[in-house]
Amino acid sequence: MTDTTSSPPLVESALVESTVSLTGAQHDQVRAVADELARTAGGLIDGPGWLTAARAASQRLPRELRQELREFRHDAGPDGLLLIRNLPVEDDLPSTPVRPGSVRRTATVASSAVTAVMLQLGEVIAFRSEKSGALVQDVVPVPGHEKQQSNAGSVALHMHTENAFHPNRPHYVGLMCVRADPTGDARLCTSSVRRALPLLTSEARRVLSEDRFMTEPPPSFGDLGGVTPVHPVLRGDPADPDVTVDFAATHPLDDGARRAMEELREIFERIAHPHDLGAGDLAVVDNRLTVHGRTSFTPRFDGTDRWLHRVYAALDRRRIRPDSEGGGAVLR
Numbered sequence: 001m002t003d004t005t006s007s008p009p010l011v012e013s014a015l016v017e018s019t020v021s022l023t024g025a026q027h028d029q030v031r032a033v034a035d036e037l038a039r040t041a042g043g044l045i046d047g048p049g050w051l052t053a054a055r056a057a058s059q060r061l062p063r064e065l066r067q068e069l070r071e072f073r074h075d076a077g078p079d080g081l082l083l084i085r086n087l088p089v090e091d092d093l094p095s096t097p098v099r100p101g102s103v104r105r106t107a108t109v110a111s112s113a114v115t116a117v118m119l120q121l122g123e124v125i126a127f128r129s130e131k132s133g134a135l136v137q138d139v140v141p142v143p144g145h146e147k148q149q150s151n152a153g154s155v156a157l158h159m160h161t162e163n164a165f166h167p168n169r170p171h172y173v174g175l176m177c178v179r180a181d182p183t184g185d186a187r188l189c190t191s192s193v194r195r196a197l198p199l200l201t202s203e204a205r206r207v208l209s210e211d212r213f214m215t216e217p218p219p220s221f222g223d224l225g226g227v228t229p230v231h232p233v234l235r236g237d238p239a240d241p242d243v244t245v246d247f248a249a250t251h252p253l254d255d256g257a258r259r260a261m262e263e264l265r266e267i268f269e270r271i272a273h274p275h276d277l278g279a280g281d282l283a284v285v286d287n288r289l290t291v292h293g294r295t296s297f298t299p300r301f302d303g304t305d306r307w308l309h310r311v312y313a314a315l316d317r318r319r320i321r322p323d324s325e326g327g328g329a330v331l332r
């Protein structure tokens with residue numbers, strides 16, 4: 001196991017081509033949609049009716065934003081990332097939660113805005129075994145969990161495909177900041193397989209494309225039995241493959257597989273883009289092309305810590321049907 005306390009080396013880059021900054025008028029337009037949603041269907045995000053209303057409301061997001069999302073869905077670009085800045089966040093934001101498994105059950109301006117944006121990419125989903133199946137989850141540091149390889153930790157979080165072990169892992173992960181890290185140290189990091197592929201040896205590419213890896217569920221999914229089928233790390237078009245790997249949970253099954261995975265890990269760390277997320281910034285990661293992680297930071301647990309909302313989107317509602325509970329948004 002690699003050292004969990006060191007942060008990956010960082011490549012400073014503006015990623016200008018994959019950043020959308022909302023104008024003041026566009027910000028106000030999203031706020032109007034979000035305000036309305038916070039009052040709809042009792043504001044109960046996971047209750048019947050709210051997601052239906054959010055789907056309808058998402059069509060009233062600014063046209064330019066919807067166009068960017070449609071293009072991103074068509075092709076997530078070389079970095080597999082879309083940064084949307086200047087989304088609305090409630091003015092009266094409460095203290096950052098400190099309890100484990102914290103989620104948003106009641107719609108707020110920010111949770112409504114991020115859900116509406118993600119609904120333009122696909123179907124918003126969650127997993128019953130993860131954060132009690134809530135559609136909008138909090139990403140906050142939790143006391144006592146500092147060393148955990150989860151979003152509750154504050155040691156460097158290894159690069160990973162979100163829910164890499166799961167056959168119906170989300171296609172997109174939305175991470176929206178509602179409160180920036182007051183220390184400025186915590187940074188979301190992303191690396192795309194499109195950037196990594198040309199840097200890999202042909203031997204590593206070949207090995208990573210074979211069924212020589214196994215990925216464990218995170219501790220929160222423990223009740224699934226823990227046995228997952230062997231899988232390749234790279235699959236699909238060899239010239240533009242998808243990547244599935246979690247450097248804290250994927251196990252190479254032989255020495256060659258271990259060497260290839262280590263080569264990929266080093267490249268991903270070398271090319272990692274750090275993202276300084278401020279309140280109102282949403283990072284949308286294409287979970288097939290891009291792995292993400294986070295630098296280490298020092299939480300204070302006094303209500304002022306970094307706080308993100310996380311929302312997943314899946315592209316094909318029919319494909320996830322067998323895993324969904326009664327055709328709903330929450331998967332087994």
Ligand SMILES: O=C(O)CCC(=O)C(=O)O
Pocket residue numbers: 139151157162175187188189292293294308310
């Ligand atoms: O805290 C971050 O920036 C990323 C956390 C993460 O990987 C997640 O919540 O899925």
Ligand SMILES: [Fe+2]
Pocket residue numbers: 160162292
């Ligand atoms: Fe993650």
